[in-house]
Amino acid sequence: PKPITKVNGSGMHLHISLWTPPTHHPPASRAPNGKNLFFKNEKDPLSDLAKGYITGLIKYGKEIQPVLNQWINSYKRLIPGYEAPTYLAWGQRNRSAYIRIPQYQKGRERSTRIELRSPDPACNIYLGLAIIQAAGIKGIKEKLPFPPVVEEDIFEMTIEERKRRKIDTLSKNLKEALGHFQKSDLVKKTLTDHLFKKFVANKEYEWSLYKKNVKEGFEQQVSDY
Numbered sequence: 001p002k003p004i005t006k007v008n009g010s011g012m013h014l015h016i017s018l019w020t021p022p023t024h025h026p027p028a029s030r031a032p033n034g035k036n037l038f039f040k041n042e043k044d045p046l047s048d049l050a051k052g053y054i055t056g057l058i059k060y061g062k063e064i065q066p067v068l069n070q071w072i073n074s075y076k077r078l079i080p081g082y083e084a085p086t087y088l089a090w091g092q093r094n095r096s097a098y099i100r101i102p103q104y105q106k107g108r109e110r111s112t113r114i115e116l117r118s119p120d121p122a123c124n125i126y127l128g129l130a131i132i133q134a135a136g137i138k139g140i141k142e143k144l145p146f147p148p149v150v151e152e153d154i155f156e157m158t159i160e161e162r163k164r165r166k167i168d169t170l171s172k173n174l175k176e177a178l179g180h181f182q183k184s185d186l187v188k189k190t191l192t193d194h195l196f197k198k199f200v201a202n203k204e205y206e207w208s209l210y211k212k213n214v215k216e217g218f219e220q221q222v223s224d225y
Helices: 048-059 062-066 125-140 159-165 176-180 185-212 218-222
Strands: 014-016 087-091 097-100 115-116
Touching: 014 125, 048 062, 048 087, 048 097, 048 115, 048 125, 062 125, 062 176, 062 185, 125 185, 176 185
Parallel strands: 087 097
Antiparallel strands: 014 115, 097 115
């Protein structure tokens, strides 16, 4: 995710939308005819379902982070100033936010979606999609207030301003992220007990090796993988 210091890391941004099942399966050259459940109307493109999904991802962002950013090196990408998200917020044109909503274009309701910007290529895509879906759907079911849009550069905000606007941060390292992960009922239910315990044990072992390591080179960090 972050092989070179002072250069933007490699993200794996995920573009997400929920659809009704198609009533027929067309040739590969044409899209299926299901309905995009994230689209509301042209004046207000985001549906309540989409807003609930976003709210869930923001609320549970810290808890699911070790699956989406599972290497120690992953957290070297998630630092201010390198076009990677560090704050749990959403915006439309804001590339400092955790979630971005690509601009809606008239007549293209099928393209209404959210862009989750924190995952990186080290993520296990199967576990990642499972945990994202669980957080998003839980947000829909909980019907919590939709957080306000943030279009300002969050990196430039003071700590006091972020607190006033209730903008939380992602974890700064794997150890911190595991602390939230281990307390999460959502994660335990989604991964099941066996996989949850194995994942935690594996990451705690990685962290213990990192704490003992005196070499700082990228090659040393990724050699075990």
